[in-house]
Amino acid sequence: MIGREEELRLLRELLTDAAAGNGGALLVHGTAGVGKSALLRTIGAEAAEAGFRVLRTSGVETEQWLPFAALHLLLQPTIRTIRNLPAPHRQALDNALVATDTEPQIYRVGLAVLELLADAADRQPLLLLVDDLQWIDSSSSDVLRFVARRTHDLPILVITGARIHSPDAYSPGMLPDLRLEPLGPAAAAELLDTSAPGLSAPVRERVLERAEGNPLALVELPKAAQNGLTPFDDLPLTQRLEQAFAARTDSASRACRTFLLAMATEPTAPLSQLLTVSSRLMGSPVTVHALQEAIDAGLVVMVGRKIEFHHPLMRSAIYMRAAVADRLATHSALATVMDDVSGRQLVHLAAASLGPDEELAARLECFANESQARGKVAAAIPALRQAADLVRDAHRRTGLLIRAAELAGEINDRVNAQTLLDRADLSVLGPVERARLMLVSDKAAFEPDDPQRRIQDMVTAAAGAFDAGAGDIAENLLWRAAARCFFQDGDAQVRAGAADELDRWNPDPNASHLLTVRAYTEPYRHGADVLARLDGLAPDPQDGRTLHFLGSGSMVIGDVGRAAHYLAQATAVWRSQGRLGLLARSLAGSWPRVYLGQLDQAREESAEGVTLAEETGERIVWLGVKATAALVAALRGEREDAVRAVRELRASSLFPGMPFATVMAQQVDGLLALFDGRATEAYELLARAFDPADPHHHSVSHWLLAPDLADAAVAAGTVEQARNLLSGLPELAGRLPSEMMVVAHAYTRAVLAPDDSAERIYAWALTALPATWELSRARLHLHHGRWLRRQRRNVDARTPLRTARDGFFRVGARPWADMAREQLRAAGETSGQRHANTGELLSAQEMQIAVLASQGLSNREIGQRLFISHRTVGSHLYRIYPRLGITSRGKLATALAALHEEHPTPDTSGTPD
Template sequence: MRFAIRGRDAELAAIEDLLHRARAGHGAALLIRGHPGLGKSMLLGETGRTATTAGMTVLTANGVAAESALPFAGLHQLLAPLLGRPDAGGLLASMVRPDGARPDRFAAGLAVLGLLREAAAGTPLALLVDDAHRLDPDSLDVLVFVARRLTAEPIALILTAGVRHDQVLAGTGLSELHLAELDRDAARAVLDDRVPAMAPDRRDRTLAAAAGHPLALVELPGCLPAVDSAEVPLSERLREAFADRYAHLPEPTRAVLAALAADVDSPPDVVVAAASALTGAAVDLDSVQPAIDAGLLEIRSHRLRFRQPLVRHAVYHGLPVAERLRLHAVLADLVADDPDRRARHRAAATLGPDERAGQELEAAAARALDRGTPVPAVTHLERAADLTLDAARHTSLLLRAAEVASQLHDRSEAARLAARAEPVRGTTADRARQALVGDVVDPGDLRDEARIDALCELAMDAHEAGETDLAAALCWQAVSRCWRAGLPAEVGARILAVHGKLGFAGDDPRSVVVAAYAQPDVLGGELLRRLPALVPDRSDIDGMHLLAAAAMVLGDLRTGVSFLGTAVAGYRAQGRTALLVRALSATGFPRLWRGRWPMVRADLDEAEALAARTGEVFWQVAARAGQAMHEAMRGDSDAAVSLADQVLSSAQLTGVRSVTAVAQHARGVAANASGRYDEAFDLLVRMFDRTDTAHHPDLSGWALPDLADAALRTGRGREIDDILTVATARAARFPSPMLTRSLAYAVAVLTPDDAADDAFREARAADLAEWPVHRARLDLAYGTWLRRRKRILESRAPLRAARDGFDALGAAAWARRAREELRAAGEEDPAAGRGAAELLTAQELQTAMLAAAGLSNREIAQRLQLSPRTVGSHLYRIYPKLQIRGRAQLRAALNGQARDDG
């Protein structure tokens, strides 16, 4: 299969121009230089195809080191198709001297030029020579002679040569074209061509490692580790390509590269000192310059850096094992004042067991955990386990590594580490860790109360053994199961009682989140009063995540989204992908009610992609549930139902009522938006049946407005009187902001006409400044009620507010209803009869036209110099303004607007 040559438009244009001029009788020569793997041969191959298509005769040759000592070997290869011609005799005579004397290169040059002129008289010629630096000197001299005399000939000569062979063809006057690495867009296109189904995060890792190197983009997908790793194994082709860049450098310079490859964070003085120790002779900073000149190193922020990340891997893995061990031993001594780096190098300098090195790594892991950077702790603990001969200690260290991985919610890594440990017969802490890891890796049916009780018992055992943090982790695992499964309040009470014995302060994030998850009905009111008064340590990313989770459960979306924003930024900066997935999935859902819709899809799409990459299938399904709700609220019922059905059919949802409730809610909203009100009622009322799998004690209350809409439209309001009574009682003891606003809407909508005015006024008097969805829906419901009570003039203001609110959100179905009600109230929609130029801002109109032409968000962003997220935001505002549902309708909408505009 042939692939397009990406990112070489300028080079291909220059070559095509050269071929065009040659065909017109103005021949010329071109030398293409570049490092191995940058695509010189591929570019030359494309040149041959272009020349052939244009009707030129193509002659080719490849420089081969084995033939570089044979006079005219390269020239013979290039001209072989012409040597049978009658006029080739003079050339052959000049190349082979019967007396054994050295051939006359000048005579050979004239003979070659004459032969080429005769051959080109009928058909223009394209001479393509790859790896010219490997040609024999005689052939190279003749080709230079010919190249300088092609100005009036229908002949094009194109040669390629490696960068490090800069003396070859130097000073010849030939035009040169230098190949560099591809830019990011071209590199991404290469990957899309080769591996179109690559997971987004794996694609990003490949792009970062390849740094625009074409051969690396082709080879890395087959050898990049499945999990993120500091080490990248290179294929043989890649090793050869990058070894070529440094093999010719002076020994001191190669030693500098080796030292830097072993510790890329070392300052220059440490690098030079390590290089000196490696060579056994003094190495100074002057030895760095050849590597900079060769394009291998650069200086950034007063540190030496590899310009191409893969060169570092090629250098490091190209070192003999003994030399690598010696280098790490030297570096361990040189960084003695940095205990973490010293521990890492001492471990890397060790082949067999070494208790001292293992203890140093264990201490480094503890410091990493104290700093709130658990990712390196996992690596340190596993390596420490490999350095000990004590079987019990080996198992304990592996289980500690697995525990940290499980807290990072990296299931695959936790499972791998736990599998390496021996079956636990040892300490209480080890047994507790094994149970914790097992529950994260394979949670089973979340409704299993016996498993929750077992986790609580182990938590008490761990606490009594002095492992209080481990005990807290077990309680958190237990209460997470409890809340997600929607288990009865008495189960949560048992967990809370155990956690209360651990001795944590009431404002500790672990205490807050366990209380919120375990007993929201009982403690929710108190916790809601305390949350705004908390002054959290925003540098404690895990603590912020726990507080955010507590706020979400309690329906305080403002606090929850704020805290989650801190957690997302922290996890992203720390590279903690599995926890980033959870935070993104969690933050996308509440943002729907907060009106941040353009951000919602970006968060949920990223969460789903990262979850697929990390194997977090549960969170992939959870993100899809949020996407279903988003599509339903936007008014795309078909997409919402499709996504919700995927969620509800997932095997990952055994006993997970929290996600099931969201998907069921999305189906109900979609049915309402499509006018299927009886279906919507039947779907949504199930969420309030405690025996139904779609019921969740907290999330069901969020569906009250949609159930009320369906009940009003079907005349089945009396059927949910008991539901409203229960919700009212719950809101009285637990004033969840989300529940109280949802309940107020439902009560107002279903209140009989003689008291409805007061109910609406009470609902609208609540603080809805940061609740745009509830505010717009109340405006629509109230305006509709006023119009149907013949209070036409009064109805128009809330209906206008509703229309504008839904337009701003991008809620097409609700916006359409608001416009219908306005027209029924005798007010023409300002959008009616207006063209796109009036409805849209200039940038929105540009965006709409480009999207209608088929450009992707990324392509539109590049064209308009915006971010893809901004383009998405524009489109979400454009659709309701044009009264359409999505991208597929843009062209028709714009064409219709144009006709209306005359």
């Protein structure tokens, strides 16, 4: 560990924090040989001495298509305690770790593993060491990522190691990461002099030059030089190291070399199996003496009862140095002895093949079919990929690759999906394959460039698939094209093209898919009909897909109450099924809640949505829920949080091409300026959202900003300009009579009304507003009171101002509540002391936990609902009680109800102006 003092200090601090119950996770990444494994071994030894229980696993290339292989190795020491878990967790782990006909949802396994580890950590702090992350199977990687993000309140530390070139190696940025750099000159010289004393000056200088600070090179290159090799050629450092490693086997016996090649080809095989394979290849018995020879030569080590190579590069070096014939023979021999493990056998049969093999390709495809039928999608993907390598027909090869990419998309493995798509031959695609390809590529990467062309291409491909008889694929693709019409605010031509294509199919006019596509594409043309048909629907409350369709369709046209209702139902379905990607999407329902005045719920759901979107890679969803979080923070008076959220939004590479998010960011900036008293700036910011040429304009969503524009116009003295900007609103509100449009029209007409008709219009507007839009109603009462004060009717103004103040306090809109209090004071009525509400006392997640606990749910039930450990729930409750001034769970409901209902008591002792 020469030269690694700072890295060790950091890791020791993390150990100390974890021992105190404040766990965490860290990704250590860097080039091969830079010392990741050594660092993990060192901190593991120190942790064990400090009283930690250390669990280890590592990735192996040949196990990447075996679901939960790395997880099984990690949990091996804790297997017996699985029986102590509740039945759902026990079943999930049994399905994951034991050969069964079904594969459970990844996040069900993740929660079960979290609970297993949390229980173990309650007895003894845990350190999880995960090396060679880039080779870990996707199922294990997803579970480990899930666990690593949920250790902050537990005595669990997760440290992972990955090569820096790994594509998506645990997604640097998803977790805190430490890039392990080469050693500096002084440390490199010290390590070289310690490991290889006595080198001649020229050789010493040459090693230092060529090692480039790589610790493994500093140790191994001198050995190669002493053995007569020339490790100073111009090959890349990793190749020079592999050559140096491989050369160390030259003096080994043939039996030892054969054993090492078998081990390099199948690193996790048991010793007995490796000896059997080696004996087959030698034509004579190979015994444990071959293993002992490898150990004595420092080529492999025993870790418990497991054999490991001294370094991962040793394994690749031995494999690559072997003759091609020897490698193929080794794969064939392994396939023979692994005939009871279909997946492993097929891996080696495919590796033993030199060219096209239609029979083996068919077997691989059959294995993929069986795996998919049992829900083992992660195993089907590499089988299809290898089958594609073995077929002659380019059309079939591309079909296999697209199918593999589709499955990768299902399990949210976007990197693998894109890699598979890159290998597809687009020139041989038929209409159905082209549509399938577009579906997968849309999931793998949402391109922000040239959205009009992309939407048109998707509509054209959907038409081709429909005409070819693939109705389900066509429907799905057209829905995605329509969604782009909203997210990227497609122009009138592409919107009409998508809507017309759907009409060509003559669909059921009440189908959820049809209603959603029409809402997304041409809301002003179809809006009234969509709203009328929605009124007649009664969807199955357990049909998450239909509920999400209807909820998202309602949301984009501003039918806010229905959107919140349907998306809440969809959220419950996805939550019960543990489908976190879909749950993140339906938590977009936090946006409608803002306009219903449900700021506490919007805050909780948007915060959860941000976390889940980051975890599942739902980048478009992240933009929406992050924008909602920013808006909620602004309305609650949490200025710094709002500014930070908008800054993070604008930093996203996708943000500039997503008007649905840019308009929300502009809204937050405008409101913050308005609340700060910068009325002219606020008006200018908000007015930009009404300019079709401005990047912050969205052809539908900008009407949600109409009330804010009216507020700013009154404060800035730009009422006439605002009336001109809103001149087209009445006609559009007639064509699209959604809640959003009704509120925009009624609110702005009243606030911007001339004095001679204001009284009558305020009365009409308050009647026109939907009853559920509590925040807008309170805002309109505030403006009515202000108008009355301007007419010197202070006594009359007190009633609407008092109503406004109480409404703002009820929903937690502090800036407007303070405005109402100030207006009331000016009208001669002083409000009492403002009390803090629950949202100011508790974080978003703490609020969720407190509410669920007050409803009688146990810690385990709350943990299952929020996808956190029951012990984390307990830690939160321990902090919640004193903040609410209570000491037990039984008093939660009363404390929450009291805080929710509290608002200032009017003091009418003041003297009117």
